[in-house]
Amino acid sequence: xxxxxxxxxxxxxxxxxxxxxxxxxxxxxxxxxxxxxxxxxxxxxxxxxxxxxxxxxxxxxxxxxxxxxxxxxxxxxxxxxxxxxxxxxxxxxxxxxxxxxxxxx
Amino acid sequence: xxxxxxxxxxxxxxxxxxxxxxxxxxxxxxxxxxxxxxxxxxxxxxxxxxxxxxxxxxxxxxxxxxxxxxxxxxxxxxxxxxxxxxxxxxxxxxxxxxxxxxxxxxxxxxxxxxxxxxxxxxxxxxxxxxxxxxxxxxxxxxxxxxxxxxxxxxxxxxxxxxxxxxxxxxxxxxxxxxxxxxxxxxxxxxxxxxxxxxxxxxxxxxxxxxxxxxxxxxxxxxxxxxxxxxxxxxxxxxxxxxxxxxxxxxx
Numbered sequence: 001x002x003x004x005x006x007x008x009x010x011x012x013x014x015x016x017x018x019x020x021x022x023x024x025x026x027x028x029x030x031x032x033x034x035x036x037x038x039x040x041x042x043x044x045x046x047x048x049x050x051x052x053x054x055x056x057x058x059x060x061x062x063x064x065x066x067x068x069x070x071x072x073x074x075x076x077x078x079x080x081x082x083x084x085x086x087x088x089x090x091x092x093x094x095x096x097x098x099x100x101x102x103x104x105x
Numbered sequence: 106x107x108x109x110x111x112x113x114x115x116x117x118x119x120x121x122x123x124x125x126x127x128x129x130x131x132x133x134x135x136x137x138x139x140x141x142x143x144x145x146x147x148x149x150x151x152x153x154x155x156x157x158x159x160x161x162x163x164x165x166x167x168x169x170x171x172x173x174x175x176x177x178x179x180x181x182x183x184x185x186x187x188x189x190x191x192x193x194x195x196x197x198x199x200x201x202x203x204x205x206x207x208x209x210x211x212x213x214x215x216x217x218x219x220x221x222x223x224x225x226x227x228x229x230x231x232x233x234x235x236x237x238x239x240x241x242x243x244x245x246x247x248x249x250x251x252x253x254x255x256x257x258x259x260x261x262x263x264x265x266x267x268x269x270x271x272x273x274x275x276x277x278x279x280x281x282x283x284x285x286x287x288x289x290x291x292x293x294x295x296x297x298x299x300x301x302x303x304x305x306x307x308x309x310x311x312x313x314x315x316x317x318x319x320x321x322x323x324x325x326x327x328x329x330x331x332x333x334x335x336x337x338x339x340x341x342x343x344x345x346x347x348x349x350x351x352x353x354x355x356x
Contacts, residue, residue: 006145006166009175013162014152016179017186018211025190025210026203032195039329041192043291044321045219046281047328048185049274050295051320052157052215055303057271062264074272078279084120084216084272088127091272096265 066098106226107198114235121216122243127269128156129244132163133251134263139167143252150248154214154241156270158182184318189218198227205230212237219277287332295324 032038057074061067073094077087129150136146141163153159158179165175190210201209209230217237221228255263282289302308302316311319 003142003145005169006141009162009166009170009172010145010149010152012172012175013149013158013179016176017153017155017158017183020180020183021186021190021213022207022210023190024187025194025206025213028191028194029203029206035333036329038195039332039334040325041188041195042222042334043288043325043328044185044188044192045215045222046278046288046291047295047321047324048188048317049215049219049278050292050324051299051317053271053274053278054296055300057268057275060267060271062267066265067268070268070272074268074275075279078272078275079283081280081283082276084276085123087276088124088269088272091268092127092265095268096261099261099265 061095061099063099063102065102066095069098070095107229108224108226108232109198109229111231111235114232114237115239116235117220118217118236118239121220121273122239124216124269124273125240125243126247126250127266129247130251130255131263131266132156132159133248133253134255135160135251136163136248137252137255139163141166143249146252147245147249151241151245154211154244155183155186156215181312181315181318185215185321186213188321189213189215192222193218196222196224196228198229201230209233209237212241214240216240216273216277223277223281287328287334290332291324291328294327295320298323 032041057071058064058067061070070091074087074091077090082090132150133143133146136149137143149159149162153162161178161182162175165178170178190213193209193213197206197209212233217240221233221236224232278288278292282292298320299316302311302319
């Protein structure tokens with residue numbers, strides 16, 4: 001691997017990622033009047049995060065069983081309105097313990 | 106009501122930052138394992154500030170992909186940010202200038218966006234600066250730690266860290282889905298679609314970046330058509346919002 005090439009790739013990566021975020025925010029400065037469009041934009045983050053989480057979360061723990069246990073723990077804690085940190089850390093802990101138990105069995 | 110307190114932003118950003126440390130730690134660890142220098146891994150995190158895009162970019166750099174392939178992959182994976190930036194334009198307080206938008210958009214990540222758009226009223230630049238500061242530091246610091254010292258951790262700990270980011274996503278969407286039926290509808294529909302794209306033969310050849318965009322367009326589009334949101338001005342004019350009425354019920 002050539003480091004100069006890697007640096008150029010980094011520039012491409014950073015530039016594209018920034019433009020994708022920056023252009024819609026700077027080119028579009030007015031309030032949207034369309035009720036449909038406003039509703040659509042309100043729902044987008046929930047759709048994106050839902051699609052990003054499932055099914056990827058099941059495979060994020062190095063094993064499907066520990067992935068399922070971690071998912072259930074995260075779902076229950078999130079349902080109880082626990083903080084981002086609590087949910088994330090407890091899901092990790094659940095995965096860690098499950099993996100540990102599985103190796104002992 | 107405008108949320109524009111810097112310190113409040115910093116406080117709201119701390120949980121995001123801690124979650125980011127665990128995810129960026131994994132990124133730093135992987136970058137170094139693939140033969141990249143520590144400073145390079147940190148430079149990627151400090152200039153990109155995106156999880157999925159960086160992991161995909163890393164494997165492209167290592168495999169010697171073309172610049173065009175890199176650009177198209179980043180565009181696809183990160184196109185959701187365009188929708189989020191557009192959505193955030195509706196959330197920003199009127200005192201936010203065009204110049205401010207150049208740096209605010211840089212800090213528009215999934216989690217920062219979710220917290221900012223979860224605020225009851227408009228959001229000001231001081232709040233946003235506070236909100237993005239800790240996650241940015243956490244993302245950079247986690248990458249540095251993972252790159253410099255990742256191999257010290259046992260494999261069992263490293264594999265347990267992978268679920269952190271998804272736990273964070275759930276903590277953002279589930280409480281809202283619990284209260285608002287249309288959001289629950291959006292989450293279930295997007296999840297079902299995403300699973301269909303993963304498991305159904307033929308559909309599973311669509312790249313993950315496009316899957317997210319398709320799910321977002323369909324689920325959010327259907328919900329916007331079936332359950333249009335209340336007019337914002339109308340909603341802000343009403344003093345009793347859902348949380349306050351709940352407090353009354355408790356007391």
